[in-house]
Amino acid sequence: MIATKTIPDFSLSPRVDQVGIEERASRVTKRSIKNETKVNGLMLALNMIDLTTLEGKDTDGKVKQLCYKAQHLLDTYPGLPTVAAVCVYPSMVKVAKTALGNSGIKVAAVATAFPSGQAPRDVKIRDTKFAVDQGADEIDMVISRGKFHMGEYNFVFDEIAAVKEACGNARLKVILETGELVTYDKVRRASDIAMYAGADFIKTSTGKISPAATLPVTLVMLEAIRDFYYKTGKKIAMKPAGGISKAKLALHYLVLLNEVLGEEWMNNEWFRFGASSLANDILMQLMKQKTGVYQSADYFSID
């Protein structure tokens, strides 16, 4: 319960050793993962994907096609898992919900004036409620980075708490947009604020800003989750998003996850990839493992 939890002074969030974090993150990229382990890792990564389309030009047809792909990743490869969720704008939630039916794949909606977050609070709340009413299982909100940079941590905290309340039963992912926070210290502080304010997930990026997710930034956030867990006993999930388009990189993220948070987090309830083209690359690698032949994008669906 938030009421019984003491809320720390966020200006005292731990400082991050930049050199140390980057060095440690680069170590995980040098592991060799082969054969069955690789296949298992790829299957798990596939099952953790939030298949995403967040474009101004999205149509009902595009969303339906994406939902079909979410359920039928590659029918010629029996035994594949589905992705975890489909991530769309609030106006597309109903279409996605209908298209996914009872497949068990969740619908996530980006709300709160995504991607900039520059809107009054009541607009953000209505945006969130609309998405929930349409049937969204998960809400991806953005924090007010401008207010955060101005040091108005209470404003950011209250906003997250208000959106969480508007979510009802939907799980809340809080997007920090780490590319706009610039330093690891600020990423750590924003992570702490989000978790104490009631986030179920913390998520790196909208995918609209470069740099998006990186290994070091993910490591900083995973450590924040670990410290929060030790302090409060509450598990928070993690979602790196944006820029993860290669299977090998996805495996690096899984190695990092396993080393920082351990096996309890190694499933799609506690970890997600926000991605669109990652799924095809993983499928190509799985086919390579199965047939022994290097694959071509020509023989896989267009994302």
Added chain:
Amino acid sequence: MATKTKPGIPKESINLNGNGHSNNGTEPKRLEVLKTYKIYIGGQFPRTESGRYYHATNGKGELLANVCLSSRKDFRDAVVAARAAFGGWSARAAFNRGQILYRIAEMLEGRKAQFIDELMKQDSTRAQAEAEVNLAIDRFIYYSGWCDKFQQIFSAVNPVASSHFNFSVPEPTGVVAAIAAQDSSLIGLVSVIAPIIAGGNSCVVLASNTKPLCAVTFAEVLNSSDLPGGVVNILTGKVAELVPFFADHMDVNATVYCGAEANMQQMIKEKSALNVKRVQIYDKVKWMSEEAQSPYFIMDLQEIKTTWHPIENIGGAKAGY
């Protein structure tokens, strides 16, 4: 009679050439900086990801260089680079491709001495080496000219019995994986690369295993010739190890094999069937001869596209074109 030596430092201690002899007793010989022969992928010169190498030797068994023993993963990376480069290269104006091929010839001309030197290290006589380098330059000039001309010769306007303007044009097939002639260092490589890129394809080429020096130096020429990175990728290594991957990679559209081994040819044909690759086998071509250059080498790696374009029946006009 004792020779005169400078007082102070004994001559041996300033002898840096490492062979125990000073250079005619006057100047100390400079320690030569030897070139590292690396592979060429995506416009970069990486070492093989496998970290392996082999000794390139001359006919007498003397060591010439340590050369990368490329792995299938180097080939995979090279195909990714070739695929990425294909779109831009094939979309260029044919005339511009011709200009770039001409530029390659210019760069080759400027480094003639280096190629002659390398060919001689690999057992050619000076006369043979000069002839081979000159022909390599001329061959690029030859294909440079064909870049924007072969289409006109091999295109056709076809007579059809309906209201359509019907025409066929050659288009590049895509990414070509080629195994260059193994008995030649330069001319075999050049003769296989030039028609591939003249036609707008991109390629991954495996150089001669026993004579790899010129291939790496040729990659340096390509790198300074306005040829976009990834259009040509050059690997060095073992043919038997890499051929299966050249033939069965799903993202390769054609395989070229310049060798006479029957079982290898058979294997390439079988594996290439997987994604219906175009297979070209040049086992009887004499690369130093006239017959080794013709627009038909370009056409070997083209696909014919036929377009049916509806036309109106204009009142009073008769059929025909």
